Amino acid sequence: xxxxxxxxxxxxKNNKEEFAIxxxxxxxxxxxxxxxxxxxxxFEKYSDEIKNYFNNKQNGIIENTDIFIDTYFRPIxxxxxxxxxxxxxLLDYIKNLNFEIFIIDPRDYxxxxxxxxxxxxxxxxxxxxxxxxxxxxxxxxxxxxHDPKIDDPALxxxxxxxxxxxxxxxSKKTHxxxxxxxxxxxxxxxEVNSIHGPIGINLGGKSSPEIAxxxxxxxxxxxxxx
Amino acid sequence: MxxxxxxxxxxxxxxxxxxxxxxxxxxxxxxxxSSPRQVGSKMIVNEKGEFLGSISGGCVESSIxxxxxxxxxxxxxxxxxxxxxxxxxxxxxxxACGGExxxxxxxxx
Numbered sequence: 001x002x003x004x005x006x007x008x009x010x011x012x013k014n015n016k017e018e019f020a021i022x023x024x025x026x027x028x029x030x031x032x033x034x035x036x037x038x039x040x041x042x043f044e045k046y047s048d049e050i051k052n053y054f055n056n057k058q059n060g061i062i063e064n065t066d067i068f069i070d071t072y073f074r075p076i077x078x079x080x081x082x083x084x085x086x087x088x089x090l091l092d093y094i095k096n097l098n099f100e101i102f103i104i105d106p107r108d109y110x111x112x113x114x115x116x117x118x119x120x121x122x123x124x125x126x127x128x129x130x131x132x133x134x135x136x137x138x139x140x141x142x143x144x145x146h147d148p149k150i151d152d153p154a155l156x157x158x159x160x161x162x163x164x165x166x167x168x169x170x171s172k173k174t175h176x177x178x179x180x181x182x183x184x185x186x187x188x189x190x191e192v193n194s195i196h197g198p199i200g201i202n203l204g205g206k207s208s209p210e211i212a213x214x215x216x217x218x219x220x221x222x223x224x225x226x
Numbered sequence: 227m228x229x230x231x232x233x234x235x236x237x238x239x240x241x242x243x244x245x246x247x248x249x250x251x252x253x254x255x256x257x258x259x260s261s262p263r264q265v266g267s268k269m270i271v272n273e274k275g276e277f278l279g280s281i282s283g284g285c286v287e288s289s290i291x292x293x294x295x296x297x298x299x300x301x302x303x304x305x306x307x308x309x310x311x312x313x314x315x316x317x318x319x320x321x322a323c324g325g326e327x328x329x330x331x332x333x334x335x
Contacts, residue, residue: 001251001332001333001334001335002334002335003240003243003334003335006236006239006240006243006251006334007240009236010236010237010240013236013237023330023332025255025304025306025330028303028304028332030332059264059265059266060255060256060265061255061256061328068253068255068330070253070266071266075232095232096231096232096233097231097232098231098232099232
């Protein structure tokens with residue numbers, strides 16, 4: 001592989017673009033396939049199969065050929081509201097997974113670059129922050145402030161936009177109160193019940209890293225149902 | 227198949243190249259039966275035998291490091307290697323799990 005292709009791949013990964021690395025394993029040639037771009041002439045005759053693999057988000061060798069396809073897809077967005085202690089551990093776990101992660105917290109002493117180096121931090125209230133992030137049914141929300149002022153607007157946005165995973169930190173009692181508020185705000189019972197609260201798979205632990213692990217496990221479980 | 231993890235192998239490969247290392251990029255291109263890593267899994271090896279990532283659960287890595295060193299030393303561009311169930315005649319190492327994998331090595335140049 002040429003260094004230039006490698007650099008191109010890295011830049012496309014950073015820009016969260018969708019593409020495939022196509023390699024001819026009989027002569028070592030590679031090219032980067034993109035949906036609306038012209039296919040390299042050396043790979044032209046495989047264009048239908050390449051598109052097929054790409055559209056099916058599949059990796060592999062095209063049958064009866066020497067052409068290998070390695071697809072890269074836009075990662076699932078995970079939005080964490082609350083730059084709290086648990087969030088620091090949570091990011092340690094989920095940064096290794098293929099997620100595009102945003103942290104929202106209006107409190108700048110929590111959401112600081114020092115506490116969260118090299119992360120997308122949005123130092124705004126959730127309603128303002130969501131104006132900057134395109135969200136849909138393949139977005140996840142993890143609400144960790146357990147402060148209704150901050151969590152509730154984010155939860156409402158997530159419910160309206162049908163996020164595939166919505167989790168909220170807080171005890172059973174805190175969660176019951178939260179559900180009550182959301183119902184009063186007009187959300188249906190089944191919508192409110194779709195929120196994972198108390199958040200996480202019950203692993204038995206109560207420490208911050210253990211709670212972060214239980215949230216990670218639940219997020220991964222739900223993301224594989226997509 | 228979704229890419230569910232982001233191991234930054236390619237990013238690290240670029241850093242190694244920029245630090246004047248020779249680098250072989252190793253990719254799982256085909257699997258049969260129960261092989262531990264899925265198609266597209268990657269590993270990089272430099273001329274010192276330092277490596278990052280994995281292409282099996284540790285079963286064939288040592289052999290792949292040797293093959294990568296050879297590729298870099300001979301200044302070859304690419305090579306395809308198949309590993310089958312442990313077979314002393316063909317390979318020193320094999321997949322204890324009974325799976326089979328095909329590995330593609332390419333030099334980054």
